[in-house]
Every structure is written in C-alpha cells, then in structure tokens.
Amino acid sequence: MSSEEQPVAASPRIGLLFGSFNPVHTGHLILAEYFATRTDLAAVWLVVSPQSPFKVDDPLLPDTERLALLRLAVAGNPRLRAEDLELTLPRPSYTISTLDALRQRYPTHEFVLLMGGDNLAGLPRWRAADRLTTELDLYVYPRPGAPLPDLTAFPRAQVMAAPLLDISATFIRASVRRGQSIRYLVPAAVEQEILTRGYYRQTP
Ligand SMILES: Nc1ncnc2c1ncn2[C@@H]1O[C@H](COP(=O)(O)OP(=O)(O)OP(=O)(O)O)[C@@H](O)[C@H]1O
C-alpha cells in the first residue's frame, strides 16, 4: 500500500447524494464534502440520475455528459465519487431500485441516504417509501424556506446542519444561456467544459 492510500474499512458507511446534476455545482460539492469529512461516513457517492420520476418532462443534458462533468468535479478527491450505476437501470430512476442494485454490487457496504428537508417532505410519495425510511439511515440537511416535516414519521432520520449555498443547477443553466459568468458556481474544470462544449447555451 502506498503512503497515499487509505485503508478501507470492512463495512464502510457510504453517503448517497442522488441528483440530476444538470450540471453539478459548488452547492452539491460543499454538501458532499461536509458529509464525507464531518460525519461517520467514509465517503459520499454522487449518483447521477438519468431521469427523476418527479422531473420526467425536464430537458436534460445527455447522461454521459452530466456524468463527465461530475467526474471532473470530484477528480482528485478520494472521499467523493461519481457513481454511474443508475444510468444502467430502467427509467425513471427509482431510488429503491438503485439501492437494491448497489447493495447487490457492494454487499459489505452500508448505505446512508443524504437528502434535503425539502425532499424529505416528499419522501412518502416515493416508490417503496416504507423501505427507504426503515432500511437505512437518512441524514437530512435543512434547506432554507422548506420547513422540516414531522420527524416521527422518519424514525431513522437525523438532522445535520450542513453549510448550504443558495444556488441551483437551474440558476447555472440560465446564467450560461444569458452569457453570464458561472465562475466559482461550478469548479473551474466544469466551467471550462461547459463553455468549451457549448452546453446550456440553448435549452436545456
Ligand atoms: N445549493 C444546494 N445546497 C444543498 N443541496 C442542494 C443544492 N442544490 C441542490 N441540492 C440538492 O442536491 C440534490 C441533487 O440536486 P439536483 O441535481 O436536482 O440539483 P438542483 O440544483 O436542485 O437542480 P435543478 O435546479 O435543475 O432542479 C437534490 O437533493 C437537491 O435538493
């Protein structure tokens, strides 16, 4: 083992941050880094969703391009990983199906779902919500303007006040379309790729 390599725990706890990442931005990365370095998680995997069940009509940059941007964003960070498993699964992307596939592929890993308070309120409408709320820990970060739902319905949820940046992928796409700067809103390598390849100049 080289001096740079870290020993991997037998049953690492991995945080999963699901999203369309259209594109990934600094808000996602600050959040992922926070959970990967200040909680009991060994790493955070950012799982690219080809198609959220709640956003089926939204135009998206193709999966492989969103994944490539995500890979650029996490390059060199041993605690963050761009996870592409969901790209191979049926669409829309149901989190429970992805979780089952991840557990099959990584039987010794213990997965934890990371989600904003806004998403938690909608969780009872997700497929197999009862399994998601009872089979795994949920680390919930409050989001401004979205009151947390009654947590008694989510026995395995723990609220963690992660630092949040008030930006969204929607804001970044609109900025590019208007020719406005996205410097610092996304990592430099992601900015360069978006501008060089002309992503988001028109919808999406
Ligand atoms: N600035 C942010 N701070 C914390 N969490 C965020 C932020 N932006 C998005 N998230 C959360 O990250 C996850 C993935 O987000 P997603 O890819 O849908 O990005 P988004 O910026 O919300 O996209 P869009 O604007 O296209 O809806 C979601 O759970 C979302 O709630």
Ligand SMILES: O=C(O)c1ccc[n+]([C@@H]2O[C@H](COP(=O)([O-])O)[C@@H](O)[C@H]2O)c1
């Ligand atoms: O599994 C479900 O039923 C489900 C319902 C809504 C959203 N999700 C997942 O939650 C993630 C964020 O979705 P969204 O719509 O907030 O961008 C994305 O990975 C979706 O696939 C999953």
